Amino acid sequence: GENVEQHPSTLSVQEGDSAVIKCTYSDSASNYFPWYKQELGKGPQLIIDIRSNVGEKKDQRIAVTLNKTAKHFSLHITETQPEDSAVYFCADSGTYKYIFGTGTRLKVLA
Amino acid sequence: KAGVTQTPRYLIKTRGQQVTLSCSPISGHRSVSWYQQTPGQGLQFLFEYFSETQRNKGNFPGRFSGRQFSNSRSEMNVSTLELGDSALYLCASRFGTAMNTEAFFGQGTRLTVV
Numbered sequence: 001g002e003n004v005e006q007h008p009s010t011l012s013v014q015e016g017d018s019a020v021i022k023c024t025y026s027d028s029a030s031n032y033f034p035w036y037k038q039e040l041g042k043g044p045q046l047i048i049d050i051r052s053n054v055g056e057k058k059d060q061r062i063a064v065t066l067n068k069t070a071k072h073f074s075l076h077i078t079e080t081q082p083e084d085s086a087v088y089f090c091a092d093s094g095t096y097k098y099i100f101g102t103g104t105r106l107k108v109l110a
Numbered sequence: 111k112a113g114v115t116q117t118p119r120y121l122i123k124t125r126g127q128q129v130t131l132s133c134s135p136i137s138g139h140r141s142v143s144w145y146q147q148t149p150g151q152g153l154q155f156l157f158e159y160f161s162e163t164q165r166n167k168g169n170f171p172g173r174f175s176g177r178q179f180s181n182s183r184s185e186m187n188v189s190t191l192e193l194g195d196s197a198l199y200l201c202a203s204r205f206g207t208a209m210n211t212e213a214f215f216g217q218g219t220r221l222t223v224v
Contacts, residue, residue: 032209032211034213041217043215043217045215049212051210095209096209097155
């Protein structure tokens with residue numbers, strides 16, 4: 001069935017370093033992959049997304065890459081800051097519902 | 111432009127009771143989806159509404175139901191509450207039904223069943 005694997009489950013980085021979170025999906029027909037950031041006590045916030053017709057998208061310190069052949073997509077955060085600390089979820093748009101990864105708790109150490 | 115609004119933010123209910131949660135989507139958005147978030151199961155799809163019609167339903171028992179009004183506001187209802195229904199309930203709004211368009215989540219309703 002539809003499945004999204006997300007790694008790592010936790011990630012600690014020093015402020016200013018980069019962070020990379022990876023996801024693997026199973027549905028070859030998937031064509032839209034959003035990333036959400038969820039802070040404590042809040043709902044998921046869409047931070048970046050990518051469609052299958054591009055391999056990379058960048059928005060300031062955040063970038064997402066997509067490898068359709070390998071069914072991998074990754075979130076890259078450069079120059080991390082303490083406010084980047086949160087749980088990050090990848091998602092596969094699926095046929096009619098989002099299939100979410102299990103989340104990555106990112107801690108940026110000052 | 112206002113975001114997705116969910117009310118109430120917090121609820122405490124007793125087993126066996128029922129509860130109704132509300133979601134007001136972003137103005138102009140006609141699709142509303144509901145998700146349940148728990149530490150053990152993560153984010154799980156409940157159902158989706160578009161133009162007052164349920165388009166899709168996740169793998170939840172019939173105690174979970176919903177509806178959508180003509181102004182696109184949506185409600186979900188859980189009857190005969192169980193302890194395991196304790197979760198953060200999130201709704202997401204989307205302009206249309208195409209899955210390759212952005213979905214925006216509300217802050218959620220934290221339901222605690224005691």
